[in-house]
Amino acid sequence: MMFQRLLVTLVGGAVLAASAGSALAQDSKVADELAKYRDALADGNPADLLEVKGEGLWSEKRGPKNASLEQCDLGLGPGKLEGAYAQLPKYFKDTNKVMDVESRLVHCMVTLQGFTQADVTKQWYSKPGKESDIEALVTFIGAKSNGMPINVPATHPEEAKMARMGEYIFYRRSGPQDFSCSICHGQEGKRIRLQDLGNLTTKEGAGFAMKTWPSYRVSQGAVWTMQRRLIDCMRQARWPEPNYLADSIVALETYLQKTATGTVMDTPGIER
Amino acid sequence: MNLKHALFGVLVAAAVMPALAQKAVEAPGGKFAKDAEQMFRASFKAENPKYWMTRLDQDETMKTCQQYRDNPPRKVGEKLEKLNAATIRYPVDGKLIGDWKEGEKLAAVGTGGHIGFIQPDPPGRVRGGNCYACHELAKKELAYGTIGPSLHHFGKVRGNSEDIIKYAYDKIYNSNAFSACTNMPRFGLHNWLTPEQITHIVAFLIDPESPVNKD
Structure with a gap:
């Protein structure tokens, strides 16, 4: 099964490489090509490899405390992964904060494994030739x-406040292009x-995007x-760069997940 | 009969009043708007230079548009339109229509102005109008967006009178002079495009030789 998935992934890569040239020449075909690519990868998304890596990282004893992440509480209790991603962000009593999957994961890596926050978040996103443990772990957790x-009703007062603050940011216009999220996504x-x-x-729209x-x-x-997606939205809005795990990003996620609540998760996806 | 009328009036009032009350949509963030603004501002990396951070400042138009979710009451909109119309500046030589070939290039360029530490634009990267992101223009360019109306045949339909040329220039310089809280950026106000560059895009829209007005 694993081999079969890998094979489909490799074939899919070849399909993409072949289509990339024509896509440049025929811009209008990009959407079609992407749809075909999605079909070709239906059982072999390159992200599947990362998911497997994340599974390994989750159970491996690591860090100064030589501990795994298997006791990490993502909101449903220690070690409970099934459906955990779909109910985040949520309020956590132990930190007195509304946290998304990434801030909670980093919290676990710090408290359970003894890493410093700076160490863990240094490579929070991958660069060519430099993979990110966080991306692998989040891919693994997401697929669970x-x-x-998606179930973020935001009923706790702190969650409700976070969702409203996310809504505020969604409509907030500024910068040299007068942008807000709503300009393109409203x-x-x-x-x-x-x-x-x-x-x-x-x-429907938030669900399609978030699932x-x-x-x-x-x-x-x-x-x-x-986090990576939303921080890049701010780049595209020509704004300065937010901190990784910033409250403003968690707030936007809470607003979007609340709006998307009820939509069935289907991750990892394939996007442009 | 009179009683009936009176009763009808009361019923209509009862039905209309809540509808009117509902019409005023609550500002985004509600009672948390102030907290949200503070939280948003505190969310950016300390390494962002101060002159980058000024991009988060909101002028009255931005603030008001946010408050009304880009759908201000007409009276408020009119006030903003006047405010924005007063900002429009013209090229020194007074010529509002330039070279459509230059305008064609600017209409296609979507880069420039990206900051931050992950994928910033290299310094000096040319900033364009990125018109195709939202508008259909020349027929041959199929990769156009639909956030704004199609501008194909803009000049062919409207002609090239002084009024039309001035309207196109003003609209690009400050879109909010015409429709407050439109999605369209205010290219001149923010110095995103120079007055001269705007005249080139005006030519791309209006010049009879421009591909916008062919095909």
Whole structure:
């Protein structure tokens, strides 16, 4: 099974390489090619390899405390992974904070394994030739929610506040292009160049967007987490760079997951 | 009969009042707006230079548009439109229509202005209008977005009178002078494009020889 998946992944890579040249010449075909690529990879997303790596990292004894992450509490109790991603972000009593999957994972790596936060987050996203443990772990954790509905009702007062603050940021316009999230993601049926844009203010739109993350990004040749995705949105808005795990990112995630609640998870996805 | 009328009036009032009250949509963030602003500002890396951080400042237009989710009441919108119209500046020589070939290049460029530490634009990278991100223009370019209206045949349909040329220039310089809280950036106000560059895009839209007005 593993071999078969790997083979499909390799074949899929060849399909992409072959289509890349024509995609440059025929920009309008990009969307079609991506759909074909998605089909070709239906059982062999490159992210699957990362998922396997994440599974290994989860149970491996690491760090100054030589401990695994198997006692990490992602909101459903220590070690409970099934459906954990789908109910994040949520309020955690022990930290008195609303945390997303990445901030909670980092918290576990610090408290259980004894890493420093600076060490753990140094490579929070991958670069060519430099993989990220966090990306692998989040891909693994995300896949453990497949088939389960996103469930972030934000009923705890701190969660409700975080969702409202996310909404505030979603509509906040600033920068040399007058952008906000809502400019591109507040209406139905629009696209930027050829890229379809979801209306993230509706359950359908937010659900379609949120259910596939973490996602393999063809244009980047890497898996992106939701933190990575949203921090890049701010780059595209021509804003300065937020801190990794910043509250503003967690707030946006809470707003989007709340809106997406009820949508069945299907990760890792394949995006442009 | 009179009683009936009176009763009808009361019923209508009862039905309309909540509808009117509902019409005023709550500002994003609600009672947490102030906290949210503080939290948002505190979320950026300390290494961001100060002059980058000024990009988070909001002028009155940005603040008001956010408050009304880009859908301000007409009276508020009119005020913003006046405010923005007053910002428009013109090229020194007064010529508002330039070279459509230069405009065609600028319309296609979507890079420039990205900051941060992960994938910033190299210094000096040319900034374009990125018109195709949102508008259809020349027929031959199929990779166009749909956030804004199609501008194909802009000049062919509207002609090339002084009024049309000035309108196109003003709209690109400060889109909010015409429709407050539009999705379109204010290219001139932010010095994203120079007045001269704007005249080139005006030419791309209006010049009868421009591919926008062919095919």
